[in-house]
Amino acid sequence: MSAREKNKKIKIKSELxxxxxxxxxxxxxAIKFGFDEIDVEKIILSVDEVCTNSIKHSYENKPDGIIYVEVKKSGNRFSVVVSYDGLPFEPEKLKIESPLDKFKRTGKVKRGKLGMFIIHRFMDRVKYQRKRNKNVVILTKFLRKDE
Amino acid sequence: MGRGQSEKSFDVKVEEKNSVKVLKLKGYLDAYTSLQFEEMMRELVQSGNYKIIVNMKNLTYISSAGFGVFMAFVDDVRKNSGDIRFCCLSEKIDEIFELLGFKHIFKVFKDEDSAIKSFEEQEKKNVRKRKK
Incomplete structure (x- = not known):
């Protein structure tokens, strides 16, 4: 299989x-790669959360931004690269806490930063980069041999 | 929903059973469709409906924005002796609930009748408490 066949890319405008x-x-x-239904769902959710964050926070809901979503497959590694312009995303400033821990700690149910928790809970690797004024988020999941 | 099958859009039907509002969700609940759903929930809660069951039988997908709608209102309804309870989750959504810890924050039932009964039993307990 050529590298071109292995990598697939789409682009969308920054609208929910x-x-x-x-x-x-x-x-x-993800199905084509061989993931089971639950792992497919985890990957979809994580990519959805990254795109949602980019639309809401980096593009501030302005519809004229562009988001690129590229799938890169290599061996048992399935990576999704999401890149977009707009305001820089600074993940190190965010404190990621599970909704349950937050609930136990405060006694209140709060929805903030749930998307970030989902991304880190469901993907094996999450990498953030800032490249030439672009935000690049790389989400990786490995296909286990028993799948 | 079968693997690879495309999702349909979103719709809610509201029914009332024994003074409990049952919301039957259909389609997907993401950051786009949850905008309208949040308004609907706000109106429901602000008009005094505190006992809510969310039937997820025909819900194909839910993201953090969808969960966020329930998280935004659950403290309010609980303060008013109500709750938001869930039933009829697909295997996929049930697993997501489990993995995110939501089964320890929300009550989840296999079918709608059990969810309705749970409110009735809670009401009976409250009456007994008040008598004491």
Whole structure:
């Protein structure tokens, strides 16, 4: 298989209604790679959360931004590279806590930063980069041999 | 939903059973569709509906924005002796609930009748407490 066949890419405009296009694309690629239904769901959710964050925070809900979503497959490694312009994303400033821990600690149910928790809970590796004024988020999941 | 099958959009039907509002969700609940759903939930809670069951039988997908809608209102309804309870989760969504720890924050039931009964039993307990 050539490198071109291994990598697939789509681009969407920064509108929330386009999230479904990304999910459909990721679902197709993750199933083709051999993930089970639950892992497919975890990957879809994580990519959805990154795209949602980029639309809401980096593009501040302005619809004229562009988001690229690329799938890279190598061996048992399935990576999704999400890149977008807009305001820089600074993950180190965020404290990621599970909703249950937050609930136990405060006695209150709070929804903030749930997307970030999902991304880190469901992917094997999460990498953030800032490249030439672009935000690049790389989400990786490994296909286990028993799948 | 079968593997690879495309998702349909989102819709909610509201029914009332024994003074409990049952919301039947259909389609997907993401950052886009949850905007409208949050308004609906706000109206429901602000007009005094505190006992809510969310039937997820026909829900194909839920993201943090969807969960966020329930998280935004659950403390309010609990303060008013109500709750938001869930039933009929697909295997996939059930697993997500489990992995995110939501089964320790929300009550989840296999079917709608059990969810309705749980509110009835809670009401009976409250009446007994008040008598004491």
């Amino acid at each position: 209604k386009n999230l479904k296009l990304v999910r459909d694309f990721i679902r197709k690629e």
